Amino acid sequence: MLRYILYSYFAYIEPNEKKVMYMKKKWLKGAMTICMLCAVYLLSREGAMLTGKSITEEKGLILIDSGHxxxxxxxxxxxxxxxxxxNLKIAKELAGALEKKGYKxxxxxxxxxxxxxAESKNKKVQDMQxxxxxxxxxxPLLTVSIHQNSYQDEAVCGPQVFYYKDSLEGANLAKCIQEELNNRLQVEKPRTEKANSxxxxLKRSEGVLNIVETGFLTNKKxxxxxxxxxxxKKCAExxxxGILKFLKTVEINKTNVV
Structure with missing residues (x-):
């Protein structure tokens, strides 16, 4: 477009010198305006892309483990x-839910x-390692390991969240997740988060980690x-x-300390 405008200007012949000068200024001003608008658009577009990227990186990484x-x-x-x-199906739903909130x-x-x-002599140990x-x-900011529970009494049911006994942050995360599971799944006999050693x-992993048992596969319903x-999807949500609630409390505590 700019090329066409400039070409039109130089191809234009006007015997009146003053009018030529006037038209020259007018066309140059128009060309500069177009260039500036294009530059603003490109910079805005690039800025939006960079801003979106920084927001995702700023919120951080969350690991999701599917048990077994x-x-x-x-x-x-x-x-x-x-x-x-x-476990895997719930983990994938959870990953999608967290990504919608801006987390990796x-x-x-x-x-x-x-x-x-395949050639490992002790596959279970290597798997956990x-x-x-x-x-x-x-x-990661934190890790959640998705599991399902079992018990000899078929009547036993409901979600249960475990944390390492010496981890204060793990206990806080477990409390947030347990409460959300109890409320969201409308549990008749709500459980409380449980310490484990x-x-x-829980014993060998670094950082904050919870094991989340979303239900009992030995209960028919x-x-x-x-x-x-x-x-x-309900379990994942x-x-x-619970994770978002926990991370919000962590951020508030950091702000209060500062």
Whole structure:
């Protein structure tokens, strides 16, 4: 467009010198205005892209672990439902929910496979070691490990969140997630978050980590619910809300200290 304007100007011949000078100034002013508008547009566009990127990076990384996988199915519940499958589906829903809020969510296990080598003599140990190694390497804001529960009494049901007994931040995160699960899933007999000192991930992982058991696969009603996409999404949304609540309290505490 600019090229056409300038070409039109120089091709134009006017015997009146004053008019030529006037038209020259007019066309040059118009050309400069167009150039400035183009520059403003490009800078605004680039600025918006950079701003969007910085917001995502500023909010940080959250790791999501799907318990079990591969040769390890976890709990095999009523109707043959496998814990590893439910864990992964909820983890993917949670990742999507967190990304909508501007966080970078990374799945430790992205598919049905476990985190072990085929030739490993102790696949379970290697699997757990690799999960801990990834947490150490990534240094996330926090990690949640999705699991399902079981009990010999089929009547037992409801979500349960575990944290390492000596972790104050872990306890605070667990409280936030537990409350959201109880409310969102309309639990008849709400549980409270529970300290633990024996689970491998809780003992060996760096940073803040919770193990979130979203239900009992040995309870018929809960097992049926956990197989549905709608309920999996509810669980993920509750966990997401708990995480956001926890991170908000962390930010408030930092502000108060400053």
């Amino acid at each position: 996988g591969g040769i390890d199915p976890g709990v095999v519940g009523i109707g043959g439902v496998k814990e590893k499958d439910i 969510a990374v799945l430790i296990r992205k598919d049905d496979n476990g985190l072990y080598d 690799k999960r801990c190694a990834m947490i150490k390497e990534e240094k 024996t689970y491998y991930l 809960e097992a049926e619910l956990l197989r549905t996409k709608e309920y999996q 509750a966990i997401c809300n």
